Amino acid sequence: xxxxxxxxxxxAMGLSVMALPAAAQVSADKAAELDGDKxxxxxxxxxxxxxxxxxxxxxxxxxxxGQSKPHGYEPxxxxxxxxxxxxxxxxxxxxxxxxxEGQKALFxxxxxxYKMNVYPSHRDFGFQxxxxxxxxxxxxxxxxVDDGLGVDAVSGxxxxxxxxxxxxxxxxxxxxxxxxxxxxxxxxxxxxANGSIAWGRxxxxxxxxxxxxKERRSFTDKINAYFYTGYQLPERDKxxxxxxxxxxxxxxDATQSWQYQPGIRRVRQAPEVCCDYPVPPAGMRTxxxxxxxxxxxxxxxWKLVGKTEMYVPYHNFKINDPSVSYDELITPNxxxxxxxxxxxxxxxxxxxxxxxxxxxxxxxxxxxADEDTWxxxxxxxxxxxxxxxxxxxxxxxxxxxxxxxxxxxxxxxxLTAKAYEAGYLVNERGDDWWRVNVPLTPAMFSPQAxxxxxH
Numbered sequence: 530x531x532x533x534x535x536x537x538x539x540x541a542m543g544l545s546v547m548a549l550p551a552a553a554q555v556s557a558d559k560a561a562e563l564d565g566d567k568x569x570x571x572x573x574x575x576x577x578x579x580x581x582x583x584x585x586x587x588x589x590x591x592x593x594x595g596q597s598k599p600h601g602y603e604p605x606x607x608x609x610x611x612x613x614x615x616x617x618x619x620x621x622x623x624x625x626x627x628x629x630e631g632q633k634a635l636f637x638x639x640x641x642x643y644k645m646n647v648y649p650s651h652r653d654f655g656f657q658x659x660x661x662x663x664x665x666x667x668x669x670x671x672x673x674v675d676d677g678l679g680v681d682a683v684s685g686x687x688x689x690x691x692x693x694x695x696x697x698x699x700x701x702x703x704x705x706x707x708x709x710x711x712x713x714x715x716x717x718x719x720x721x722a723n724g725s726i727a728w729g730r731x732x733x734x735x736x737x738x739x740x741x742x743k744e745r746r747s748f749t750d751k752i753n754a755y756f757y758t759g760y761q762l763p764e765r766d767k768x769x770x771x772x773x774x775x776x777x778x779x780x781x782d783a784t785q786s787w788q789y790q791p792g793i794r795r796v797r798q799a800p801e802v803c804c805d806y807p808v809p810p811a812g813m814r815t816x817x818x819x820x821x822x823x824x825x826x827x828x829x830x831w832k833l834v835g836k837t838e839m840y841v842p843y844h845n846f847k848i849n850d851p852s853v854s855y856d857e858l859i860t861p862n863x864x865x866x867x868x869x870x871x872x873x874x875x876x877x878x879x880x881x882x883x884x885x886x887x888x889x890x891x892x893x894x895x896x897x898a899d900e901d902t903w904x905x906x907x908x909x910x911x912x913x914x915x916x917x918x919x920x921x922x923x924x925x926x927x928x929x930x931x932x933x934x935x936x937x938x939x940x941x942x943x944l945t946a947k948a949y950e951a952g953y954l955v956n957e958r959g960d961d962w963w964r965v966n967v968p969l970t971p972a973m974f975s976p977q978a979x980x981x982x983x984h
Contacts, residue, residue, distance in 0.1 A: 555691050560668035563661070563690060570661030572668075572690035573900040574875065577650075581873045582838055585901065587655025591932035600930040601962055605846035606653070607870075612646040616840070616871075627839050627873065629897060631909040631920030634944055635863065642862035647840055650872045652901055654927050654934070660686045660706050663745065673697065674749075678827055679778030680704075684739035684746040687903045695831025698879045701903040702822055702896060704748070708931040709740045710969045714761070714961035716954040718859045719811040722947035726859060729810040730762035732982070733953075736969045739777070753777045755974035759982045763810055767791070770982040772974045773802065779825040784816075787976040789983035796976045796983075804828055805890045813950040814921070814941040815890065821908035821921045822881075822896055828889050829881030836877050839897060841906045843872040845924035849937040849963075853956050864940050864951050869924060875900040876907075891918070904934055912945075919943055930965040937963075 564570035569585050577584035593606040616624050618640035621633065635643040663686040671682035671689055677696040682688035686706045689697040717729035734757040739746060752774045760766040768791030776782035786799040803825060806816040817824040847853065848868040858865050881894040893911040898904060904925060912918040920942040928935035941950040955962045972978065 554670070554672055555668055557669055559691070560665050563665050563668060569901065570656060570664050570690075571687065571901060571903065572664075572692075577652075578838065578875075580838060581650055582875055583650040583652045585652040587653065589653050590655045590657060592929055593653070593927070596929055598929075600964060602849060602851055603846065603929065604850070605844060605926065607648065607651060607844055608846065610648050612648055614647055616645040616647060618643070624840065627837075629839065629907055629909055629920075630895070630917055631907065631922075631942070632840070634917055635920060635942065638944060638947065639862040642860070642866075644866045645840060645871045646866065646869065647871045647873070648844075650874060651844060652874075656686075656706065657742070657932055659742070659745075664690050673700070675778060675780035678780040678825070680748045682748045684748055684750075685741075688748065692833060692877075695833045695879060695881075696826065698833040698877060698898070699822070699826045699831045699881070699896075702820075702879065702898050702905045703824075703826070704739060704753075705903040706933055707737065707740055707904070708928065708933065708935055708965045709742055710734070710736045710967055711935070711963060711965050712967065712969070713953075713955050713963045714958045715952065716855070716957065717810060718855065718951045718954065719813055720859060720861065720949050720951070724861045727811060728762055729760065729766070732759040732761065733757070734969065734973065736971070736974060742966070748777045750777055751782070755971060757974050757978065757982070759979075760809065766810055768983045769809075770979040771799070771802075772976065772979045773799075774974065775824060779827055784824060787979055789979040791983055794983075796980050798976075805888070811950060813943055813948065814919070814952075818908070818910075818919075818921055818941060820936065821905045821923060822894065826881075828884060828887040829894065830884055832880045832882070834878040834880055836875055836900060838873055839876050839907075840871045841874055841876060841897060841899070842869055842922050842924050843874060843899075843906070844926065845870050845937055846926045848924045849926060849955060851956055851959070851962065855954065855957055858938075858954075858956065859951060862947070863942070863949060864938065877903070879905075902934060918945055928963070928965050930967075935963065935965055 575585045618636040621636045667682045667688045680688045687701040692698045712734040719727040737754040755774045757772045759770040770789040773786035775784045784802045786802040788799050789796045877898045879896045883892045891910045895909045896905045897907040908921045910919040923939045924937045925934040939952045
């Protein structure tokens with residue numbers, strides 16, 4: 530009945546929803562369907578669709594025709610393609626059933642600025658064998674623990690390839706297969722309604738222990754990932770460094786952070802860094818907006834709505850191209866849409882509703898996660914009145930260095946303020962462009978490292 534109500538709810542919104550799959554902890558026979566004739570190892574449908582979703586091939590892992598460098602920017606295998614069509618405010622009604630509410634809102638708010646160039650759909654990037662092996666193990670073993678505040682599963686890939694509840698789905702979104710480490714110097718552009726731009730810059734590193742390609746761990750371990758962010762701009766924040774870790778289980782732990790504050794030249798442990806804690810430099814997004822959602826699921830009741838076809842940002846190599854200057858990319862109202870590639874893909878829709886007695890600036894979140902990876906590509910976030918407020922999307926590209934999709938320019942729109950933030954920009958960072966899966970150590974994320982970085 531729960532699945533039926535969810536499906537009916539989506540149909541009422543005009544979406545074409547596929548049936549929800551079987552429950553987690555499935556039988557060995559069911560798990561054997563993974564990586565078979567009908568399903569990929571992630572549980573996605575191999576078949577394409579008459580409306581334009583491509584058939585899954587997974588034929589390229591860690592490389593592709595024309596790829597020439599072991600790391601750094603590459604134009605990708607689809608660089609010569611032209612858009613099939615462009616969606617604008619004038620013709621959006623023709624495509625409304627495959628648009629998010631946030632996309633529709635951006636068309637209405639910026640009819641002369643926002644558009645979506647839609648390219649052919651591709652599903653040609655696959656996974657390393659150990660990733661698929663991990664998913665198959667998790668299919669029969671993974672389970673929620675501590676009232677859904679943690680999971681018991683093997684690390685390195687999603688826990689629930691046959692997710693049947695909102696909590697199982699959100700744990701897939703929190704823990705998709707992604708890079709083990711990442712480091713870059715990233716720029717941040719906060720673009721306001723009057724056209725002014727405030728710039729930020731930080732040295733950024735993460736170390737995701739759960740995706741170490743050489744060691745399988747357990748999601749019952751204490752630490753999921755370490756983070757380091759050291760601000761170089763704006764001047765008022767220069768020298769501020771925050772380090773810390775995110776736990777795997779939020780029942781008796783929370784994200785911990787230590788901050789070096791240049792004004793007092795000391796490192797102090799920060800108060801709880803969770804959920805709607807505003808992210809510097811402008812506070813235009815919350816800490817759990819990273820990846821469009823991350824961190825503890827505790828403040829929301831989660832619902833797996835269903836799976837449908839949507840136009841989503843995909844294979845976005847060009848937006849991270851060093852030859853594209855910020856003057857070209859950062860335009861009024863929204864990031865230059867000529868550098869954003871959309872494709873038709875099947876996505877899981879997962880909704881979060883703020884629990885009674887819990888506090889968060891978002892009363893409702895709607896996440897759109899790629900069927901093939903469970904990476905969340907888009908989010909529509911609603912304010913306390915239930916009005917659509919903030920719209921976020923991440924432009925992923927396939928990284929030859931990590932053999933998986935990696936986040937690039939991340940866009941956070943505030944519809945009320947008519948402003949947006951473009952973060953994780955690396956176009957003008959030269960040698961400080963993304964490095965992925967290079968060895969890092971926990972000591973690089975310690976309070977001592979924060980003190981060294983702040984001086």
